[in-house]
Structure formats: C-alpha cells, structure tokens
Amino acid sequence: MLSRVANALYWMGRYLERAENLTRCLLVTEELSTEIHAFNEKLAQAEWSDLGAIFPGDVDGGSDLDHLRGFLAGARNPYSILFSLGKARENARAVREALSVEVFVTLNETYRALEAHASDGSADRPDVRGALSTTHTGLLSIVGAVEHTLSRDQGWLFLKLGESLERVYRTAAYLRAKLPGLLTPPPDTDIPLYYVQWRSLLRSLSSLENYRKLHGARLEPHAVIEFMLFDPHAPRSILFGAAAVKAHLEEISGTRELTVPARIVGRLHARLCYHDEGPALPLLDDVQAELGRTHDALDLLYFGT
C-alpha cells in the first residue's frame, strides 16, 4: 500500500488509542480526586500532576474542573482528547478511501459531538463527565467499526500497529509516573487510601477486573506490578502489548527477512519473556526507549517521511 496511506493509518491508530487512554484515565482520576479530596488535598493534586506527566500538556487553573476541561479540550494542550481525536479524524480524512464508511462516520460523529461540547463554555462537572462518557462510548464504537468492517489488509495492520504501540507506550508511561510514589508511600499514608490508589491504577489501565480474576480481591502491590508488566493475557500488560506490536510487525513484513523495527521489538519481547526478578522502573524506562527506536525505524522503513 501507499507509504503515505500507511503512515496516516498508523497515526490514526495511535491517536485513537491515545484519546481512549486519556478518556479512561480522566474518568478515573476525576472520581479518585473527588473521593480523596477531603482526606488528603495534596494527594488529590498529585493525581492531576501525575496525569500531566503521562499526557504532557498545559492546563489553565488548578481546580478539578479546570483540569477536566484542560485535558478534555484545552486550547494549549497537544495531548487533549479533542486534539487527539481531531488528529485521528484529520488522518482518516486524508485516507478516507482506505477506510469503511462506518469507521469514518463513527469517528466523525464522536469528534463533532466532543467539539460541540468543547465550544460550550458553561459546562459544569456533571456535563464534562457526561461528555467523557459519550466520547468513551464513541471511541469504543470506532474500534468496533474497525474490527467489524475493515478488511484485514496491510492498512488494517498499520492501524493496529499504531494502536498497539501507543497502548504499550502509554501503559509504560502510566506505570512510570505512578509507581515511584506508590512504592515509597509517605509514612503518614492512610492505609485504606493507599489501596484506593492501587485500585485506581488498575482501573485506569482497565485491568481491575482482569486482576481480580487472577488474584481475587486482595491488592498486593507486587502482584499488581507483576500483573501489569508480565501477564500474558491482559490486553494492557506490557508483555501482551509488546507481543502484539511484534505480531503486527511480522505480519506486515511477511516472510521476508527480519526488518529493523521487528528486531528491536523482538529483542524487547524476548527480554520481557525471560525477565527475572528485578526493579520495575529501569525496565519501564527501557521499554519506552525501545518503543521510541521502533517508531523511528518504522518511519525510515515504511513511511519514508
């Protein structure tokens, strides 16, 4: 397929995944901040600044509503949901002929609904929550349309490659931002509150239910970390994500010799498979760095940008 089209589909996959990740994280962070605000205001603020480390962008003001609005559709925020969704739509518009009508229309509708919400300045918290839920449903519909209507050709593979790469990258960034604080809690930490935070971490990575199926209701920090890094079945674990990226890359290159991006990801995947006990943070740093290299190698090999 055309290099330009492959590139647009790859980025469409990345931006859709990014928008979905942030939508979910915002819904969880908003709830958590509401829940713990009265107990520990500093902690509630820290939740927002953590989010800013995972999705770096400027937010005007410091209230919960300011944060919500800023991450939803902030004018100066290149990681806002509206920005990502707009970019996904722009890419889709540039390669409409490579997509089905269903994919384009669900994407266009979701974008237009959020844009209409964003231009309404009077929105309060329930309104913003409503917009977040609607957007989340819309994003899942787009994914559904992709799943149900797109031919499993190269275009689909590039879209899925972008999606899986973004997902594992963002999960790594999320864990990287959250784990330092959670692993060395300040001495005055309220124990129930501590577990609320671990629960939120799993929910933000839509993994709480999956974790419980494996470990029951008990939230054991080391089990949670192990689960998010190495669980072979959870769609948002690092290992699962690396395997998905690897599989897409291999399918794209076909039976030909190993390509540069496939080598990088293959090595990363092997390392995760054979990982022994060890600190999580350096591993997460490496995961992000290797994914960055993978992206550059993809650019060079397939997109020629």
Add this chain to the structure above:
Amino acid sequence: MKWTHEASGFDEAFEPSGRARPHYKTVLSILQGFSGPEIERRERLQKLSLLNQGITFTVYGEKDGIERIFPFDFVPRIIPAAEWRGIEAGLVQRITALGLFLRDIYGEQKCLKDGIVPAPLVYSRHEYKRELLGVVPPRGIFTHIVGTDIIRNDAGEYLVLEDNCRCPSGVSYVLENRNLLQRVFPELFGASPVQPVKDYPDLLLQTLQHVASRMSQKPVIVILTPGLYNSAYFEHSFLAREMGVFLVEGHDLIVEDNHVFMRTTQGKQRVDVIYRRIDDDYLDPLAFRRDSILGVPGLVNAYRDGHVALANAPGAGVADDKSIYAFIPALIRYYLGEDARLPQVPTYLGFRQADLAYILDHLDTLVVKTTGDSGGYGMLMGPFATKTEIEAFRDKVRRNPGNYIAQPLVNLSAHATYTDRGFEPRRIDLRPFVLYGDKIRVLPGGLTRVALRPGSYVVNSSQGGGSKDTWVLAPREA
C-alpha cells in the same frame, strides 16, 4: 406550505397557468401532503446526515469553517424520458465531435487548414499544448470524462452553455444526493420510475480500464488528487473508495525510465492509468509550470511514450475553451456531416474584429466571460453590473480582446425550491456526465445546481449555489 411559480422565464415544475406540469404532479402532490413542521424535521435530518458523513467541500479564501456542506434541496428536478433522449443523443454527438477535433488539432490539423477554426485562435489558447503535437493518447481518447453544462431558455429549449473537458467535478454529489433523498423522503420514489445512477463508479472504472496499456495483467489505476485542501477532495476520495482504486498525491508517484510507479510499503509499484484531478499546468513541473509541487516530474514524458494513460489527456482543455465553443456547431457539421442536435448560446468573440466592436457597444446587455476561467469567476453580468464595473471590464477587454467572449443573457429556467418562506422558484442548470470508453455513455440525469439566492443566476457551489437530485424518468412501458 406556500408554493410560488416563476413569472419570468421557464418554470420547470409549473405551467404558466400555475398548474403543475404532468411529470411533476405525483411528486408535488406528495410534498404538498406534508405539514410544515414535518418538512422542517426532515430538512434537519438531511443536514445532519451530510455533516456526519463528512460530505463537504472546501471554500477558498475563507478563514473559518473551511469544510462546508454543499446545500441540498430536496425538491427533485424531473426530466421526462422523451426530453432526456434528446439530451443524450445531443451529448453523444457533441462529445464525438470534440474527440475528433482534439485528435485533429494535435494531429493533421485538417480543420485548421480547411478554415473551420482560425489557426491563430487555437494556437493562442493557453490550454492548447504545442508540446503534445503528434502525441496520440491510448486508444485515441482525449476526453474520458466530460461534464457539459446545459441550461433552458424561456421556451424551455435545452441549450449547451459550456463543456468541461478537464476535470469536471460534481458527480459524487449526483450519487450522494440520490442516497440522501432516498433516505429522507423515501415516499417520493414510490410512485415514479427513476432511472438509477449508482452504477457510475463501475462505468468510470471500465472507462479507465479501457485505456490501460498492460492488458495481460490487472492494470493499476489511481486517482491523482492535489490533496486534502482541494475543494473537490471529498469527491476524489469518494470515487477512489467507490471504485476500489488508489488515491494518490503527486509525491506518492515517481517516474523512472519513463514508467510511472507509486511508493508503497513494499517498494515501487507500476501504475497504468491515472485519473488525474489536477490541471494540466500543475501536472508535471518538467513539462508545464516549473513551480508546481502538486505534480509528478517526468509524468508527461511517460505519457508521451505511451507507458501511462492520463484521463483526461493533457491538452484536452482546449476543447472547452469559451471561444472554441463558438465553433462547435460548425465542427459537428465538419466531422459528422450532421447539424448539432443540441443548440447553444450565440457567442461573440473578442478575437473577431466585428464581434469586438459589438461587444464593446453592448456591455450593459451582454454576459462577458474570460475564456480560460471557470467556476463563475472572471465574468461580467452586464444587465446587473454597475457603471464602474462595466467600465473596468471595458478596459480589460480592450487590452486583451482574445481572452474574452460575450453572450446574450439567457434567463435560466427556475425550479420550485424549499426556502424559509415556503417553496419558491430558484434558477437552475444541469451538468450531465459523459464517459468515453469503448463507447460514449451518458449518466441519466447529472448534477442540477441551483442558485439559492432569490433572483440569482450564479449556481456555483463556491458562490452560494446548492444542488438537487436529478431524476430521469424511465420510458413508460407500452
């Protein structure tokens, strides 16, 4: 709801007495059965549907809302079978003659030697590409896709206003308008045998396959678009999707050894046919405009060598030049030995000394057009212009008379159109689409454009025009 009919000029839907014309009776009585609020509800549905599907066009020079929907009016324009037969035969005849003319002026130039068209006129046309003299396009076809604009005078006679032999646009709206009307007003279709239009993409694909040079393998066909910010981008991507062909931009293509390839994730892939939606000037910086970043360096040489087919062929634009237009009835007689079946508007040429004097004397009653321009740009509507505008135009015409032609104002026919004051007549025209492959086919109907401003004659989408679904009724079974 109130229905008014047109007092001056031909009204498509109503007789002068105010009675509905026979072929409109069924549709009008169904529409008249709807309440005002019901009509409004459906209008809203229809607008929403256009926006959600992203059926939009881009307006140049506007800052906000660069994507706009092309307004759609749901009262269909209806053409009875017998009238359509006349239009269809007239178009086939006309496009046949245009094809022979193009082959002639890029070949033996008999019509110039025989004095049918003055040679200096042809040579001075910007769209005449001397570089391509002697180049015969694959299968000798220059104009694979033509959109001819047709209007109706006060007597209801169909007249050709102009031909579009370069990259006529609007066919995607023909197909989408039909979809939209069927969805929003399904009742209208129940009682009328409307000829389908949805096979256009198949016919277009066949037309393009017909000129592929590699017949043994499956030819690779692409649409070449200037890109996302072109006003007709929606149509380019729509047609690519409907035909299942690649949509490419200039930088996706490379020419090596006079063959055209596209850059893919698996390396280079050979291209056989390019349906280009880029004007000649921007096609190839090595052949025409050197500053073009939209085109493909070397493309014209690959075409010259017969390794790639271009639709339409470069240089075809000279056939739709507004001054060449004046000679088409003579050309039809010259090549085919027949009289033109479709009449056209009398035309005065700035190029001809006697005509020029007449034009300059009658600027206040004539419509003056720049020969190379399209889209309603660069024209003077004498009867509606101010003194200053007329004088400014007089200067322009004097300075470069060969670039201007003038025609008497033809009252476009009017058609009942939904407005916020009820159903009122608005001026319309018609652009049928003609495909030239193994034979010449005319898509039944075409794009009916409507000037939405009351009294306006300008139907262009870039200047406040909208469109209607165009129905050609099937012949009644005996």
